[in-house]
Each structure stands twice: as C-alpha cells, then as structure tokens.
Amino acid sequence: MNRQITKLAVASLILLTALIVATTYWQTWASAGLAEKQDNAIQRVAQFRIKRGLIRAADGTILATNVRRKVDGQTLYYRRYPTGRLFANLVGYSTQVRARAGLEQSENAYLTSSNANLSTIFNRTLDKIKGVTITGNDLILSVRPSVQRLAMQQLAGKCGAAVVMNPKTGKVYALASQPTYDPNLVESHFNLIKATNAPCHPAAPLLNRATDGLFTPGSSFKVVTATAALDSHKFTPNSIFEDPGYCIEYGKRVSNAGNPDQNGPEAFGTVTLAEGLQHSINSVFCNVGKAIGAGLILDYAKKFGFYNDPPIETPADEKVPSGLYNGGRLFFPSHPSTQVDPGRLAFGQERLGVTPLQMAMVASTVANGGVEMEPQVLNRVVDSGGHTILRVDPQKLGRVMSPQTASEVNSMMVAAVNNGTGGAAAIPGISVAGKTGTAETGTSGINTTWFICFAPADHPQVAVAVTLENQTGFAATTAAPIAKQLMQAVLSPRSKK
C-alpha cells in the first residue's frame, strides 16, 4: 500500500500548496484591486489610522483636515471640513459608515500615501517600521474660496451649478452645485442631509450638478452648432437667412415663439448667421441644422468632449458624458439623418443632456482660440516632508476648431452680450462674450436657464457656465447676472490672491 500512500501524500501537499499560492495571489496581486472596492469597509476603517493628507484651496485655505480621537486604545483620524458646505460636492467626504465621495475618493491614493510614488513609498515604509502614524500627501487645489463662495451664495436657494475656469490653462476656480450638504454631518447625521429641502425634486444634495447633472442646453448649444457651421466652411458669419418667425421641418412649422430666449420681434426677416446667434433666433439655427445635418453637429460636439466623461479629477461615478440621451441612456445615432431631428438639435433641444462643466469647456475652447484645455482642479501634491511630488501642468485636449472659426464665434458671442440676449452680463470697460440658453423642460413656464461666457473677449482670463433648474424667468434675467458677478470676481484684482 506504500505506493498509494506516497501518492496520497503528494496529493495532500498539492492541496495545501494550492492554498499558499492562492493566499499569495490575494495578498499581493489582487490586494490593490480589492482595496479599491467601494464596499471594502475594512480598508475604509483601516485607513482611519492614517493621518490623511490635507486638502487646500489655491490660497492655502484648509478644506479638509483631521481630528484625532482615541478609540479602544487606538488613535484614529476623523475627517473634518472647516469650510463646511462651501466645497462639499467637489471635496466630498471620507467616513467609516459610507463609501468615500469626491476628491476624497478619487485622490484617496495620494491622501493615504498609498500611491506608487517612490518618495511616498519610502516615507510610508519608514513610518511603518518606526511604528509612527502614516501621514498622507496634501492636495493643493486650483479653486479660489472667494469665487466659490460667491458662486454658492448666488445659487443659494436654487437648484443649479456654476463652473468658473481659466480658459487658457483649464484650471478650475470654482465648481459650485446647489443644493449641497455639510460633509461634517455624513458620519453621524446623515438623516439631516437626506431631509434637505430645495425647489427641485429630488433635491439630491449629494449630486455634483456641475459634473454629474444633465440639463437640456437650449440655445447655449447654438455655440456648438455655429462652430460646426463655420468650421466646416458651409457657412460664414455673414450667410443670409430669411426668418419668417418659424422654420419648416418634416412639413411642420417649428415656431420661434416657442423659444423664450429670443429677444426682439418674433420674425426678424432677413438676417445673417451672426445676428441669428446674437438674438438667439431658432429658425436660423433650425435651417443651419437642416443644411449641415445632425451628424456634423454631433461630430463637433464630440470634438468638444461630448460623449466622454469630462476629464476632471473627480471620481468616475460622479460625472457623466454630455450628449443625446434616449430613455436615460447615452445614445450616439448610427444614422443621424434619420434618427435625430437636426433642426431641434441645432438649437439645443432634441434629447440633449449636458453638464455645466461641459458647457464651460465649450466657452473656454472658443476663448482659447479653438484649443480645448483639460479642466483641472488639482495644482500640486505635496508629501509629508513638504516636497512637491506631483505638479499638475495644463494639458491640451486638442484643437476643436480653426483659430479663424474661434475668432468668428468669439465676435458673435460678444455681439450677443453687447447688443443681444446677453446684455445682463455686460461689464463696463471689458468686452464680454456670452450666450444665453433657456431650455424648455416640458412643463410650460418652467425652464432650465443657462449662461456661458468668457472675458475679456480679446485676451480671455475667465470662462463661466451657469445653470439654473426650474426657473420661471429667462436666461437673460436669471443666469446671466450670476455669470457676470463670477467673471468680475476673477477679473477684479481684489480677489486675486
């Protein structure tokens, strides 16, 4: 029987060896992947022994810090957010009871210094050996508290979002979303957050509307259509249109009267494309759409970054791509000519859903001569020794349109502010380029209003997108004044620190 027993011994060894191999797999190869899982409560709790890195605004204001607490003989570090609601949707939270959110989630590797940076690994290993608390890396953001505070004040009591960024670098100055929540309440008073009241349903205070909210762009989308029309050389700003007050599509009239954004008479008669944008005339854009086709408009939208998550540092599950949505799902038509209504697409209705960040990127691209910059909120990562281990440099996403097209659209948007629908955004002494958007929501009298703009038009330093939900007024009276103040906050030397 000894031959069989030997074989059985080998079999036993193989079984037990398999256990060592599998343990090795889970503890080395797979361990990073498991640590990333959202339901990994062990990681969440274990990381409370790590002194997470601070999160600071561009001027040094602390947005997230730690409070030390002794629990069961162990020192734990709880998160504290000194600025409360101000940056809640951007910074997010890190708690034991709920999965992380915001930059606390997406930049967790730096904040817990579990990233692969050599100096970080060295410091962390040293701390571990010495038995010292592991300290995370600090994040220095590009956001400016003064601009953000103004944005949050202006949006207070409403449902909406505002994005303020530098069109030349892509650095984000403010990323505001209302209603919001106090991140200090997430750990133990989450019911208070759930009970948030707002003039929209659901109130969704945890939703970052700037990157994760989808809104019908309305006439603000005309900037995209105009770019497509001019850059494809199918039209020039001086192309002539006849506006009888409506446009005929599929044998039916699409009336200008349905556009609450338009100013001036219902029927303008003979106008140029530039005047069409200036006064936001739907029939002009309806005809542009019919002429160049939905496919071309969508191709340009794609060049602007539609159909992709906006490349900002917030977590992937807190941003959505802009584009056509069909039954709640992103939809790129395989045959645009038959699947999409080109006229209504051209003036931003159809089934479009866009994020405020995406529209800020559209305005920035026009401002930056047709080159789109990657939107960034992170400036630097600093290790516990004070050394900068990562500097986030401006990144070009690519050229969307020719410099000539950009300059033409720029001028048309300046006209819209100087002598058109966007007058409320005009700043004395500075030339402002802007475009209003007042989108129908399906409920009559209730609109989503937009304003996208940049200034100064000849050497832009700031680009803004403002979105407001459930408005009874028009873009010109609701969104444009807010955008104006936000531009001023960046341009006036007072707020530059």
Add this chain to the structure above:
Amino acid sequence: MSLRNRELLNLVVVGALTALGFASVYIARQSVVSTASLSYAAFFLALYLVAHLVARYAVPYADPYLLPMAALLTAVGLTEIYRIRPGDAFRQGVWIIIAVAVFAGTLWALRRDYRRLESYKYLFGLTAIGLLVLPALPGLGTTVNGARLWIHFGSLQFQPGEIAKLCLIVFLAGYLREKREVLAQGRLKDFGPLLVIWGGAMLVLVETNDLGSALLYFGIFLAMLYVATGRLLFTGIGIVLFLAGSYFVYTRVAHVHERVTIWLHPWTDHKVYCALDGKLELRQDCGSFQLVKSLYSVANGGFGGTGLGKGTFETAQGHPLIPYLNTDFIYSALAQELGLIGISALLLLFMLFALRGMRIALLADDGFSKLAAAGLTFGFALQTFIIVGGILRIIPLTGITLPFVSYGGSSVVANFVLLAGLLLISNRANAPRQA
C-alpha cells in the same frame, strides 16, 4: 536524544512562542505588557506538559513532532480568538483542557493494542450515522448558519459530525483492510456494506445542508479506497459520480445553486435579486457578503500583515466587519494580521503535520494501521483545504472548521482524538519488536 525528550524540547519552544504571541496582542490592544498574557502561556505550557507526560508513559515511541505542532496550531488559534473576543478564548481554553483530557484518556485506554477497534468496525460505522442523525432529531438539534449540525444539552452545544468523521475512518479502515483484495477485483457484492454505511452518511449530510462535511467524507472515502485497492479507476469513477451528483444537486437545490453562483460571481455591477431580504441588491452586499468581506480581510494583510492585534475587524463603533470571524473565517483574521509571511508559515505547519501523518502510515506494518493513519491524515489535509480553499475562492465556500485553530469545542476534541490515533499508530510502528 530520545523521541520524548525531543517532543519536550519542541513543546518548550511552542510555549515561548505562545507567550510572545499573547504579549504582542496585549501590547497592541492595551499598550501594556500584562502578566495575564504570561499566565495564559504558562497555563498552556503546563497543559501540554501533562499531555507530554501521558505520551511519555503510554506511547514512548510515537512521533515526537505531532504533539508540538498541534500545540502550536491551538496556540495560534487561541491567541487569535483571544484577540478577537477575549471571552471566547476562555471558553476555548476550557475546551482545550477537555480535549487534552480526552487525548490522554484515548492514549491510556488504547496503549496496549488499539487494533482491537477493528473488530468493532460495523459498530463504528453505525455510530457514525447515529451521531450524524442526532442534530436532525427534534428537540435536540439546533440550526446554526443555515445548517443543522448542532445538538445541545442545556447551554452546552456540540457538533457530533466531527466525532462521526473519526468513527467513519475507523470503519473504513477496518472494512477495507478485510476486503481489499476482493474489492480490488471489483466484486460488486463486497461493496454492499461499504455503500450502505457511507451512502447513509452522505445522505444525512446532504439532508442537513452540511456540504463541507459531505465533500470531506467523500474525499476521505475515495482516498482510503484508493490506498486499499490501488485502483485509480475506482477513484476516477467516484469523482465522475461526484461531479454528476453535484451537478444534479446544483440544478435542483436552490441553496447549493446560490453557493456556486456566489463562488463564480461574488461581485456584481448591477443589482440582482437578493434572497435574504427579497430586494434588489449588489451581490457583494447580499449573498456573497461573507466571502467578499473575508477576502478584503485577507487582502488587507498584504505581505507583512498588520501585526498581531492590529488588524481591522470592526468599526470604531464596534460593529464587526467580517462575520463568523472566530470559527469559519479565522483564517482571514490570521491572514490579515500575520500577512503572507506568517500565514504561509502556518500553512507550512499544516503541511508538515500532514507529512508526518503520511510518514506514520508508511511506517506502520499492518493494513488497518496504514489505512487508518492515511485516512486520518488525509482527512486533516482535506478539511484544511475545504475551508481555506473556500475562503480563497478556489472552491465554493462551505462552513467547516480549520483543524486545531478554529473556535469550537467539538472540533478541538475531535482533532485531539485524531492526534491520539496517529500517535498510537506511530508508537506501534516505531516500537522495538518483542519476539
């Protein structure tokens, strides 16, 4: 050095290791070195010295490494149980005392010739089935974690399946020794009693939902049949039958189907129907909750581990993060605190134990002893594989204890009886021939 002195020396080393383990848990938890930790270790060492003295008298020629290895495994288990829930460690300590007493008793009773057990093989076979049926009896059995495996007398709970396993091995060893030649020729009639008793055991296990034990019994049966007959064909047929049976059960029994689904797809991106609360949930929040949380624990250990006493098992508010940490999932707790280095050392210890056991089977000079030693050892190795392999997602997870390490009285007692059996066989094999 004589065999027993070698055993004594090893036990002293184990005692020192135990003291270190307890001390490090103490330091990590309370930031002080307490004499309580040392008293635990001292008590532990004293207990094993008693076991050693009994062995010195009853089985002087037995393998000197098995007892220290078992001591080390129980010490590791006890340290970790103490770290997870100090109250349980006390109860486990009491169970280890009982187990050592049973161990000593077994050695004492069978010190002259254990082989007379062979004559009672059918009695052992029937006892095994009887023990397995006990929990199914109304008023006596208790359902724990979906399986009805426990019997209770007042506040005392006992899992008779652990002892039944040993009885079944004795039956198989006896029966196979007697019939191995005719079985090897494949005469169906001789398979009768074998299939009746073994089939009965399997039926009871499947009926009580104890799938881990069913797999264990099946593996032991096939291994012993192979050792006895040398016919791989039988093992092959057995495996084919097992797979066919498993598939049948998989398609028919929802409980089994669920286990396999959890094993194959523990994480889902979309919400799926959750049988536990009847709502739509991600599977990692529902059926595969235990498996997934335990894997997180293993992964959190990494290469070097968090250190004894420094693992994360509960939230700051004291809510447990991993279910059944003391019993079924003690491996995930150890893996987190000891890391890959420590847990591999522990697995090597299991390997060494298995190899020593197989060596005893090789050295034994009669069929019954060989079969019994091989069966006991393979059962030990396979049981380790079933629970740890389940935790590591090599096979579907079934609740079963980790030998010597898990919290649980019946398991510890049964494993010490197994140890006694191996020592008795080894003693006989190594003893100088008396003419």
